[in-house]
Amino acid sequence: MGADTKALRTRIRSVDSTLHLTTAMGLVASSKIRHATEVMNKSRQYAKAVNNVIELLTACNECKKSPFMRESKDGKICIVVIAGDRGLAGGYNANVFRLAKEYPDADFIPVGKRACERFGGDGYISAENFTLENGAELSKRLCEEFTEGKFDQLGVIYTKYVSVMTQEANIEWILPLTASQKKNNAGTIFEPDELTILNTAVPEYVNGRIMGLIRESYASEVAARRMAMDSAGKNAQTMIDTLQLEYNRARQGAITQEITEIVAGSDAQ
Amino acid sequence: MSTFKLIVSSPDGDIFKGEAVMLTLRGADGDLAILAGHIPFITSVKPCDCKILLSDGTEKLGHTQGGLLTVAQDQTTLLSGSFNWKE
Numbered sequence: 001m002g003a004d005t006k007a008l009r010t011r012i013r014s015v016d017s018t019l020h021l022t023t024a025m026g027l028v029a030s031s032k033i034r035h036a037t038e039v040m041n042k043s044r045q046y047a048k049a050v051n052n053v054i055e056l057l058t059a060c061n062e063c064k065k066s067p068f069m070r071e072s073k074d075g076k077i078c079i080v081v082i083a084g085d086r087g088l089a090g091g092y093n094a095n096v097f098r099l100a101k102e103y104p105d106a107d108f109i110p111v112g113k114r115a116c117e118r119f120g121g122d123g124y125i126s127a128e129n130f131t132l133e134n135g136a137e138l139s140k141r142l143c144e145e146f147t148e149g150k151f152d153q154l155g156v157i158y159t160k161y162v163s164v165m166t167q168e169a170n171i172e173w174i175l176p177l178t179a180s181q182k183k184n185n186a187g188t189i190f191e192p193d194e195l196t197i198l199n200t201a202v203p204e205y206v207n208g209r210i211m212g213l214i215r216e217s218y219a220s221e222v223a224a225r226r227m228a229m230d231s232a233g234k235n236a237q238t239m240i241d242t243l244q245l246e247y248n249r250a251r252q253g254a255i256t257q258e259i260t261e262i263v264a265g266s267d268a269q
Numbered sequence: 270m271s272t273f274k275l276i277v278s279s280p281d282g283d284i285f286k287g288e289a290v291m292l293t294l295r296g297a298d299g300d301l302a303i304l305a306g307h308i309p310f311i312t313s314v315k316p317c318d319c320k321i322l323l324s325d326g327t328e329k330l331g332h333t334q335g336g337l338l339t340v341a342q343d344q345t346t347l348l349s350g351s352f353n354w355k356e
Contacts, residue, residue: 039281039282042280042281042282043281043282045278045282045283046278046279046280046282046348049278049339049346049348050337050348053311053337053339053348132279132280132350132351133351135280136334136351139350187308187309188309188311188339188341189308189310190310190311190312191296191310191311191312192297192298192312196297196313197297197311197312197313197337200313200335201313201337203350204335204337204350207280207350208280208348211281215280
């Protein structure tokens with residue numbers, strides 16, 4: 001019985017240290033959520049502003065000549081996959097990789113340590129510390145490769161931030177651009193002309209979209225980690241409670257047995 | 270002097286938001302300055318130094334790696350993937 005209580009005590013101590021770890025990681029994630037969502041909202045605003053200009057431009061007939069608006073069906077696909085730098089975030093990374101599996105013939109450009117480990121190749125090791133310079137470099141490279149015809153469709157697999165509780169892996173298609181129906185009602189003047197502006201604005205647009213989606217994915221990662229740590233903490237607490245009950249029973253059993261033995265001993269005398 | 274609403278925006282948020290008297294930068298067809306009451310206008314911006322003149326006479330100097338300038342009736346927006354202030 002003594003060995004039994006000792007083993008239970010060791011297990012309780014071990015689960016308790018796990019509980020401390022999950023609580024600490026949950027707190028770190030909580031403190032990061034606010035900043036991550038703020039940055040996400042800011043980059044969304046930028047992406048929306050660039051998108052408005054692009055919509056105005058793609059509505060012009062002249063712009064249909066742009067290499068970024070070429071029609072392509074069943075062409076080669078290039079996908080930027082944004083995953084996390086670390087695990088312990090519930091199904092965050094797994095959902096992204098499951099969606100990526102649906103495009104077996106695509107070329108992948110990984111962003112984030114987990115994505116780099118999975119897809120290898122020429123990627124960016126950190127989604128958390130992805131800088132504006134990284135974004136500018138990546139979008140320039142992607143636009144050049146698209147105009148050279150190395151691929152015909154550009155997509156981004158990211159995790160959509162719905163709320164702190166819910167995040168969904170999703171794919172957004174960025175290139176080729178599709179013609180919009182937006183009208184130039186304000187009589188805006190384009191200098192030098194719509195096509196030239198569109199061709200120079202596309203890298204800016206791709207950069208804005210990719211940066212926005214990376215920031216959104218990071219906010220989702222932090223929120224997913226908080227939720228995962230929260231439920232891990234709850235599970236650890238339930239486990240400790242059960243073990244504690246078991247331990248108390250074993251201890252009480254040992255005491256009862258000792259008393260019975262003493263009483264039986266004194267009766268025999 | 271009359272002013273206009275200017276926003277300098279990057280993917281990491283607004284770098285400048287406020288009233289300005291004049292914005293000077295290099296557009297697709299050469300150097301240009303935007304003043305209050307400019308007609309709606311869109312141009313691409315080349316990598317250049319940008320000067321923002323405020324109503325109190327102070328000048329703010331920055332550098333952009335390129336971008337888009339949109340002038341609407343209510344506000345002027347410089348969308349830049351990379352913009353840094355110069356000391």
